[in-house]
Amino acid sequence: MHEYSSFALNIWHHSLFTVGEASITVGSLILAFLLLLLAPGLSRKLSRAIDQRLITKFVSNEAAQNTYRAFSFYASLALCVALALSLAGIPLTVFTVVGGALAIGVGFGSQNIVNNFISGIILLVEQPVKPGDIVELDNITGTILTIGTRSTKIRNLDNKVFIVPNSFFLEKSVLNWTFSTSINRTSVVFGVAYGSDVKLVENVCMDILLNTEEVLQDPLPQVVFDDFAESTLTFKLNFWCNISDHTLALVRSKIRFEVDRRFKEHGLVMAFPQRDLNFAQKTPFEVRVLS
Numbered sequence: 001m002h003e004y005s006s007f008a009l010n011i012w013h014h015s016l017f018t019v020g021e022a023s024i025t026v027g028s029l030i031l032a033f034l035l036l037l038l039a040p041g042l043s044r045k046l047s048r049a050i051d052q053r054l055i056t057k058f059v060s061n062e063a064a065q066n067t068y069r070a071f072s073f074y075a076s077l078a079l080c081v082a083l084a085l086s087l088a089g090i091p092l093t094v095f096t097v098v099g100g101a102l103a104i105g106v107g108f109g110s111q112n113i114v115n116n117f118i119s120g121i122i123l124l125v126e127q128p129v130k131p132g133d134i135v136e137l138d139n140i141t142g143t144i145l146t147i148g149t150r151s152t153k154i155r156n157l158d159n160k161v162f163i164v165p166n167s168f169f170l171e172k173s174v175l176n177w178t179f180s181t182s183i184n185r186t187s188v189v190f191g192v193a194y195g196s197d198v199k200l201v202e203n204v205c206m207d208i209l210l211n212t213e214e215v216l217q218d219p220l221p222q223v224v225f226d227d228f229a230e231s232t233l234t235f236k237l238n239f240w241c242n243i244s245d246h247t248l249a250l251v252r253s254k255i256r257f258e259v260d261r262r263f264k265e266h267g268l269v270m271a272f273p274q275r276d277l278n279f280a281q282k283t284p285f286e287v288r289v290l291s
Contacts, residue, residue, distance in 0.1 A: 035084030043076035116150045119166035136175040182244040191232025191271040208258045214251045216240040232271030
């Protein structure tokens with residue numbers, strides 16, 4: 001038994017390599033590995049305590065709270081990792097030895113991971129987008145749920161959740177509907193037939209806008225006589241809505257329904273394409289009526 005324990009101790013204290021004046025043994029590596037396994041759980045508990053005692057109490061903005069929570073977790077994780085290495089007897093200078101190998105690994109297979117991680121840090125610091133914002137990118141329009149270390153989750157109007165790499169927000173154009181305010185302008189465009197009473201059209205449309213609950217009255221909505229088009233007198237209804245409370249597409253649809261109903265009541269006709277044909281005929285047409 002003594003021989004086995006002596007053999008185990010020899011393996012435990014067997015030196016693998018030396019960093020500066022510190023000797024890295026098999027035992028120190030095993031202990032560091034076990035402590036590193038506990039580091040994520042400890043860092044979560046520590047960041048949760050920071051959140052409850054500091055962030056929630058002293059930071060009122062929800063987006064800022066999420067940013068501080070993320071940084072507190074990363075800081076806690078770094079602290080736990082440093083503590084684990086210290087308890088295992090592994091100096092932090094060991095990273096200077098393996099730094100070259102990590103750089104090679106990043107160069108061959110981890111560029112996207114590092115790129116998205118750094119992009120996530122930039123998004124949390126600069127906050128061009130933040131949780132709760134309504135954004136539009138490529139063919140996705142929805143609300144940002146979370147900004148993680150690698151990706152951002154967006155829920156669209158169909159309740160589908162899209163996972164978008166963080167680097168996308170820094171490399172491409174993104175429309176943030178609620179960046180500075182949730183009040184946005186939208187429009188409804190239609191045309192009435194030539195010969196229509198345009199002042200009646202204006203009065204009816206303005207009455208609709210002023211009596212639609214979702215339409216804000218400050219700024220005041222506008223009825224714009226937009227153009228003399230080929231087959232139509234074109235009008236544009238400009239109005240403002242709070243995009244956080246209402247879906248613009250549904251508000252526009254509601255106004256179109258009301259415009260159609262009110263126009264029928266007042267005998268106003270929506271325009272449709274028409275063509276007048278003129279025949280250059282020198283002699284009269286022969287017309288026959290078949291009984």
